[in-house]
Amino acid sequence: MLTLEAEPDHDARPFLDIDFSGGAVVAISGGSDSTALLILLKDHFRARWPAAKLVAVTIDHALRAASHDEALQVGRLCAGLGIEHRIRVWDGPKPRSGIAAAGREARYRLLATVAREEGVGMVVSGHTADDQAETVAMRLERSEDARGLAGMAPATLYDDEVWIVRPLLRLRRAQLRDMLRQRGVGWIDDPTNEDRTYERPRVRAALDGEGFATAMRLAAEAARKRCDLGARAARLIRRHAAQPISGLVHLQPAFVGEPDREAAAYALRLLLAAVGGLPQLADTERAEALLAALAEGTSSRATLARVLIDARRGAIFLLREARGLPEPMPAVDGFLWDGRRRITLRDSAGSVVIVAAGGTEALPATGALPRQVPKSLARAALAAEPAVWRDGRCLGRQGAGIATVPVVAPFARFLPGFDLEPARALAQLAGAAPIPYPPLEPSSPCAPRR
Numbered sequence: 001m002l003t004l005e006a007e008p009d010h011d012a013r014p015f016l017d018i019d020f021s022g023g024a025v026v027a028i029s030g031g032s033d034s035t036a037l038l039i040l041l042k043d044h045f046r047a048r049w050p051a052a053k054l055v056a057v058t059i060d061h062a063l064r065a066a067s068h069d070e071a072l073q074v075g076r077l078c079a080g081l082g083i084e085h086r087i088r089v090w091d092g093p094k095p096r097s098g099i100a101a102a103g104r105e106a107r108y109r110l111l112a113t114v115a116r117e118e119g120v121g122m123v124v125s126g127h128t129a130d131d132q133a134e135t136v137a138m139r140l141e142r143s144e145d146a147r148g149l150a151g152m153a154p155a156t157l158y159d160d161e162v163w164i165v166r167p168l169l170r171l172r173r174a175q176l177r178d179m180l181r182q183r184g185v186g187w188i189d190d191p192t193n194e195d196r197t198y199e200r201p202r203v204r205a206a207l208d209g210e211g212f213a214t215a216m217r218l219a220a221e222a223a224r225k226r227c228d229l230g231a232r233a234a235r236l237i238r239r240h241a242a243q244p245i246s247g248l249v250h251l252q253p254a255f256v257g258e259p260d261r262e263a264a265a266y267a268l269r270l271l272l273a274a275v276g277g278l279p280q281l282a283d284t285e286r287a288e289a290l291l292a293a294l295a296e297g298t299s300s301r302a303t304l305a306r307v308l309i310d311a312r313r314g315a316i317f318l319l320r321e322a323r324g325l326p327e328p329m330p331a332v333d334g335f336l337w338d339g340r341r342r343i344t345l346r347d348s349a350g351s352v353v354i355v356a357a358g359g360t361e362a363l364p365a366t367g368a369l370p371r372q373v374p375k376s377l378a379r380a381a382l383a384a385e386p387a388v389w390r391d392g393r394c395l396g397r398q399g400a401g402i403a404t405v406p407v408v409a410p411f412a413r414f415l416p417g418f419d420l421e422p423a424r425a426l427a428q429l430a431g432a433a434p435i436p437y438p439p440l441e442p443s444s445p446c447a448p449r450r
Ligand SMILES: Nc1ncnc2c1ncn2[C@@H]1O[C@H](COP(=O)(O)OP(=O)(O)OP(=O)(O)O)[C@@H](O)[C@H]1O
Pocket: 026, 027, 028, 029, 030, 031, 032, 033, 034, 035, 057, 058, 059, 060, 061, 107, 124, 125, 126, 127, 131, 190, 193
């Protein structure tokens, strides 16, 4: 049996550092890994968290004829174990290409919805070391950004609210299958897992023992590096960045002279993504080139990753560029507006309200602007902010029971635990709600200092 730099007893007790007091939703497809997860969790809850809620959920992707019956089969397994089981069907339109990614997105959305309905803050998934090694191998092949080589995080915050926890990331699939066989529990083999027209099954088939060990070693190194770099960048953001008015970030010129160049470039990539409202960080080379240009200290204007960078004597400003802003649209609860704001409806039933860019009406009187903020930039930044309109009248940032709540753009949908420190710094900068702690003990990889 292969163990992976395991902490003592980790393999035998994968749930040891997880706080289940708030209960858990178990994501179970019926495959071997999630079936093993369910069995092990059931034991763990009985022994350690007898009063906590455990609910199993199967998503029927409705892509194969057998999926409905398989979901019912999982329901019977759960009934035998005395665990509540829910089935949710992905019944939206299915894209022709990118079906795996769309399915994953729908799955997390449906799982998180059940967690909210059940009043549980955590979804537990059965991702294993095999899944992790495959993920890293695929990212290596695509020569993605080095931070992606960290693979899947032990805990990822979804939609600012629900933690997706992956306790089996250091266990091998073969170990789990052995355990199931010993207990006489069967599982469902999804034919898609063997279908080599898909990338993952191809990578899986090609990954031998050595490839597996290499991928896991790379992942561990990349995770350490990503946490460390993130913490250094977070310090620079806290030290040098401020948001004098909504949508406008002010960077002190000393930022570009910071000796930790790697952290400064990373901080700039994070800031650009946050201001531009993008889920992915700006390109490293371009961010480094921008940093070098800014370090020359001359007045300049540039755009990168939907952000206008305005450097002038004594200040650098970042604001969302005016191009490509969302069209006016009806307000929908939970909608991520331009990647930067979450629309929340409190009590606006029935009223037709449009959220559109163009909040210049919200511009404070010139006297109220902080001294270092040029009026033209303030105006441009506020024009790229959302505003609530009703019957042709602008109600400002909020009104008619609608609020446009700031979120940390690169992490608004998925915040991998590796990135908690920079996400916290960006949340503070944007005036977003503080990011909740993961349900992990502080000794876990990337659990933040409290
Ligand atoms: N249809 C589904 N319903 C609920 N959870 C799912 C579903 N598909 C995947 N998951 C969750 O995501 C994890 C990883 O997904 P992946 O596609 O690798 O699993 P799988 O091959 O379908 O099944 P398993 O991981 O159980 O062997 C699963 O272990 C499970 O926790």
